[in-house]
Amino acid sequence: MSLLKSAVNMRCFTMDRMEAVLVKNNENEKTANSGKKPKYVKKIITETILKYKLLSFGIVAAVCLAVIFSLIPPLILGKIIDMFTAGQMPGLGMVIAYFAMLFLTGLTESAREGLLTVFGQKITHAMRSRLMEKFTSLTADELNGLEPGSLVSRFIGDVDMIENLFTSGIISMFADACKIISILVVIWFKNKGLTLVFIILLPFLFIFTRHVQKNMLAAQIMNRRAVSRASGHVPQTLKNIRTIHCFGKEKYMEKQYDEYINDSYHAMEKTNFYDAVYSPVILILNAVVVAAVMLLSSSGNSAVITFFGMSAGTAVAVMNYISQIFSPVESLGMEIQTIQSAIAGIHRINEFMALEEVEKHDVVQEIEKQYTQWQDEGKPQVQSVRYEAGGNKPFVELRNVTFGYDEDRKILNNINISVMHGEQVTLSGRTGAGKSTIFKLLLGLYKPQSGEVLINGIHADTITDKDKRKLFAYVEQTFHMVAGTVKEQITLFDDSISDEDVKNICITTGLDDAITSLEKGYDTICTPDLFSQGQWQLLSIARAAVAKPQLLLLDEITANLDTETEKAVLNALNNVCKDRTVISISHRVTAKTGRIIPVESNV
Numbered sequence: 108m109s110l111l112k113s114a115v116n117m118r119c120f121t122m123d124r125m126e127a128v129l130v131k132n133n134e135n136e137k138t139a140n141s142g143k144k145p146k147y148v149k150k151i152i153t154e155t156i157l158k159y160k161l162l163s164f165g166i167v168a169a170v171c172l173a174v175i176f177s178l179i180p181p182l183i184l185g186k187i188i189d190m191f192t193a194g195q196m197p198g199l200g201m202v203i204a205y206f207a208m209l210f211l212t213g214l215t216e217s218a219r220e221g222l223l224t225v226f227g228q229k230i231t232h233a234m235r236s237r238l239m240e241k242f243t244s245l246t247a248d249e250l251n252g253l254e255p256g257s258l259v260s261r262f263i264g265d266v267d268m269i270e271n272l273f274t275s276g277i278i279s280m281f282a283d284a285c286k287i288i289s290i291l292v293v294i295w296f297k298n299k300g301l302t303l304v305f306i307i308l309l310p311f312l313f314i315f316t317r318h319v320q321k322n323m324l325a326a327q328i329m330n331r332r333a334v335s336r337a338s339g340h341v342p343q344t345l346k347n348i349r350t351i352h353c354f355g356k357e358k359y360m361e362k363q364y365d366e367y368i369n370d371s372y373h374a375m376e377k378t379n380f381y382d383a384v385y386s387p388v389i390l391i392l393n394a395v396v397v398a399a400v401m402l403l404s405s406s407g408n409s410a411v412i413t414f415f416g417m418s419a420g421t422a423v424a425v426m427n428y429i430s431q432i433f434s435p436v437e438s439l440g441m442e443i444q445t446i447q448s449a450i451a452g453i454h455r456i457n458e459f460m461a462l463e464e465v466e467k468h469d470v471v472q473e474i475e476k477q478y479t480q481w482q483d484e485g486k487p488q489v490q491s492v493r494y495e496a497g498g499n500k501p502f503v504e505l506r507n508v509t510f511g512y513d514e515d516r517k518i519l520n521n522i523n524i525s526v527m528h529g530e531q532v533t534l535s536g537r538t539g540a541g542k543s544t545i546f547k548l549l550l551g552l553y554k555p556q557s558g559e560v561l562i563n564g565i566h567a568d569t570i571t572d573k574d575k576r577k578l579f580a581y582v583e584q585t586f587h588m589v590a591g592t593v594k595e596q597i598t599l600f601d602d603s604i605s606d607e608d609v610k611n612i613c614i615t616t617g618l619d620d621a622i623t624s625l626e627k628g629y630d631t632i633c634t635p636d637l638f639s640q641g642q643w644q645l646l647s648i649a650r651a652a653v654a655k656p657q658l659l660l661l662d663e664i665t666a667n668l669d670t671e672t673e674k675a676v677l678n679a680l681n682n683v684c685k686d687r688t689v690i691s692i693s694h695r696v697t698a699k700t701g702r703i704i705p706v707e708s709n710v
């Protein structure tokens with residue numbers, strides 16, 4: 108069933124359709140009423156922070172401690188130098204403290220990085236789990252309207268961007284901002300003049316850094332475009348080589364290739380230029396600030412000395428701080444870029460999370476309650492005998508259903524079908540009449556344009572995924588193997604299905620002997636040549652029946668089999684269909700097909 112679902116989802120829809128869906132949902136009532144944009148991502152992040160309180164606290168603590176520890180070594184160094192210049196010998200404790208602070212700075216910075224990585228993974232996990240939950244509860248319309256590529260980019264690219272928002276965005280930005288501010292505060296107490304110089308200088312430095320980063324990014328994008336054009340040009344030339352020769356377009360193609368290569372070269376040159384210029388500019392600025400401060404501190408002018416005067420030790424500490432302040436300014440630019448990209452990802456995820464959800468119903472419980480009630484009332488065993496007490500409702504019902512895969516081509520037109528509990532019916536009709544389409548509607552993969560598709564009185568597309576496996580099973584003409592053992596082909600990794608259930612269903616379908624004769628029995632890894640075509644079909648029936656579904660949907664399951672194999676498959680089917688409601692699709696009508704429901708094409 109999931110394979111059928113994914114096959115349906117794999118149909119290509121245009122981005123326009125996706126956008127239309129998103130626009131439609133952006134206008135949904137909830138949002139319109141509140142007048143606010145939905146903040147699903149914010150909610151998920153807040154929940155994750157609260158869930159991992161200790162981790163979140165650890166990150167904040169590591170960030171603050173790393174900033175504090177990194178400020179202390181220059182102060183100690185300054186003190187040591189001042190002691191030397193005063194002719195005193197610094198104590199061993201001071202030297203140890205200096206190295207201990209350096210060690211603690213490294214340790215807290217590593218702890219910050221480690222904790223951030225773990226936290227980023229927690230966010231990614233929470234985000235992807237919620238996206239998956241949302242995906243499985245989308246309405247059939249929304250689900251079919253999703254373009255697979257854009258869906259994958261939400262699960263992978265956008266979630267990664269949000270992870271980056273934490274690992275190399277907000278938190279690093281917070282750490283860098285703290286570092287800049289705390290350096291300025293410390294310098295203020297050591298050299299007021301230098302603080303004023305930095306307050307004037309830093310905004311210009313930041314603007315220059317952003318300018319360089321933006322231009323580098325633009326140049327890199329330009330280069331990537333030019334490289335992709337150049338690499339696309341080669342196969343295009345080879346593919347059209349005859350036409351090029353016929354029309355004498357060799358020079359034109361060569362010129363075009365040269366243009367692409369030149370574009371790439373110029374873009375690379377631009378990147379290299381900014382790369383080469385930025386570091387020296389920062390180094391020169393660093394040196395100029397240090398030189399200026401040193402000159403001013405030794406100027407002899409009392410007014411200047413009030414602002415810039417300092418001891419030799421303080422000078423060393425200040426030089427250290429000057430070199431420390433440039434790198435967070437540079438990082439701030441990159442962090443802003445990361446945050447901007449992440450905001451785009453957040454918008455896209457919020458849009459996805461705002462898509463319409465189905466209100467799911469727990470239909471299995473209701474059916475089981477009903478069966479128990481009927482049994483208590485002394486009515487016949489519903490699952491083995493068709494229940495026909497007066498006024499009872501059908502188990503499966505299509506009421507005035509009209510459906511088409513696209514607006515202007517109707518496949519089913521005002522169809523009415525009703526199947527009672529325990530009844531076995533066959534849908535019959537010519538190719539293309541819409542029999543498999545009826546199954547897709549019953550499986551809740553599509554919603555009819557008008558009318559109702561009901562299972563036990565509940566709309567098929569509102570049944571929960573968990574209930575679907577217990578409620579109905581779908582057997583196709585061919586078996587779809589999943590990567591795993593023979594047992595896993597049957598359980599489909601559902602832990603609630605026991606080994607005993609698997610063994611029993613294989614005995615019922617007549618597959619047990621073939622499986623136990625394998626070297627590793629049920630734990631044999633499946634390969635396409637492990638079973639014959641008939642045995643694969645029996646495995647398909649076992650997979651369908653193992654969850655003891657109330658309704659079996661059989662789609663031409665003996666169509667590709669020879670007479671002998673068909674007999675074995677029909678025999679297995681008889682065993683599993685015994686106590687169930689069965690709807691089959693078959694072109695061949697036999698005594699065992701039950702009531703025939705004709706499906707007429709209205710196309």
Ligand SMILES: Nc1ncnc2c1ncn2[C@@H]1O[C@H](COP(=O)(O)OP(=O)(O)OP(=O)(O)O)[C@@H](O)[C@H]1O
Binds near residue numbers: 118518536539541544
């Ligand atoms: N996913 C789809 N998108 C668009 N059209 C589809 C899709 N699936 C089926 N159709 C069209 O719907 C019509 C009915 O197809 P359906 O498979 O339901 O017929 P069927 O009666 O089961 O045929 P068959 O007996 O050959 O399996 C066909 O014209 C088919 O081309």
